[in-house]
Amino acid sequence: MIAPCAVALLGLLGTSSIRELQETQDRGAAVADLLAARCTRCHSPGSDTPKATRHWADARDLAGTVQNEDLIVAGEPDRSNLYLAVSFEDMPPPDSGVAPLSDNEKALIADWIREGARLPATPEAEPVSAGLEAEPAIAGAEAHGRGWMQHPLVRWVSHFHPMIVHFPVALLVSSLIAEVLARRSNSSGLRAAASFCLALGALSAVPSAALGWLLAEHTSHHGRELFLHRWLGTATVVVSLVTLWLGRGRPGLRLALLLVVAGLVSATGHLGATMSYGADWLQWPR
Ligand code: HEC
Structure with a gap:
């Protein structure tokens, strides 16, 4: 071709x-x-x-x-x-x-x-x-x-990826915390908070990942980090939507899936930080 x-x-x-x-x-x-x-x-x-x-x-x-x-x-x-x-x-x-x-x-x-x-x-x-x-x-x-992906407006919008990505990151982890606390205290308020954070987190993960795919079109980061960051981020979206869908009325499954989501969020975030600040971003200052 x-x-x-x-x-x-x-x-x-x-x-x-x-x-x-x-x-x-x-x-x-x-x-x-x-x-x-x-x-x-x-x-x-x-x-x-x-x-x-x-x-x-x-x-x-x-x-x-x-x-x-x-x-x-x-x-x-x-x-x-x-x-x-x-x-x-x-x-x-x-x-x-x-x-x-x-x-x-x-x-x-x-x-x-x-x-x-x-x-x-x-x-x-x-x-x-x-x-x-x-x-x-x-x-x-x-x-x-690739055509439309290179449009200046699309490129401009894609620069918001690093900003809005922190909404699902914090909300999905908050959902896990609220879920764990709700099970311990049997609080319906906390249970409602867990559901709210999960719904908002899963839904805001969709545009975050979409902007990430666009941003990747014109970044200088190549290779392994970008590949892993991209697909772990995409997996985070999929698993959090699945959690939102299948977790309703199944507290055990929901907790297990939330743990997976939190793991995916952490791994994706770590790779994002590696691309922004270098592989030694976690190194303790001397
Ligand atoms: C000794 C290390 C070193 C070498 C060699 C080096 N650079 Fe850099 N370069 C840096 C650092 C450090 C920065 C980041 C500066 C900052 O962010 O303050 C940088 C940043 C840059 C930038 C971004 C600057 C901007 O304002 O956008 C460009 C472009 C660049 N380098 C080009 C080059 C080119 C071309 C060469 C080779 C001819 C080169 N560099 C060689 C260390 C180096």
Whole structure:
């Protein structure tokens, strides 16, 4: 599907623009090497500077970098934070011992972004996904990703994920606490509170997860954490809705399911915090 489309596109572009494409893709390869060599120390999953990976998860992942509009706005170096950071010599940090970029290296990045921030022709031996990655770049700077999900308004709304996600987190855990206390004290007030928190928690989990899926479309966090966070979060929604549905009039089952929900909420939240603050966010301050 993708391959025939790419071939058709290349046909339309004609031979002279194919040569141009080749050149800018070579420039992409040079940029990939430059960023990997000079930025990886801090901007990569193994980095000992978690603050750096919050802005930019992996300097060796050019495809991920290009998709992060906080770093690169294809066609506009002066709106691309990655270029601005090197051109003002904020990056690499002056006291880090990593040499600042030369004027030629800065110009290379600026030219590459201006020409659409294209990926190298064959990123390391993954021919099928390489076609997938390269397609939006060939189609042009604006055609960046999946249609409506990239609409500025949709992107804006998705930024509310980290805010509203705390409603279901607190409500679902509160429901478990009220449920446990209600069983001990046999209080109908607490039982009603448990039901109320569960209903509101399960229902507010739905839009929270939906916004999470949208936010994931343009984040620089790739790989394992995002995958686990996404699916544990989705499982939280499903299990809390099931609890709401099946738990009515079955206190034992309801308590068991609420415990599962609380476990899922904790694991999902932990991964969310890991993506925001780095893997050592729980480390005790020295
Ligand atoms: C010695 C570690 C180190 C190196 C090397 C390094 N960075 Fe950074 N970078 C950081 C840290 C730390 C931050 C977070 C700064 C903050 O949040 O205060 C950061 C943040 C950034 C940001 C986000 C800045 C913003 O305001 O949005 C960009 C872009 C960036 N770095 C680009 C680069 C590029 C490009 C390179 C390689 C040429 C590079 N960095 C090399 C440590 C580093």
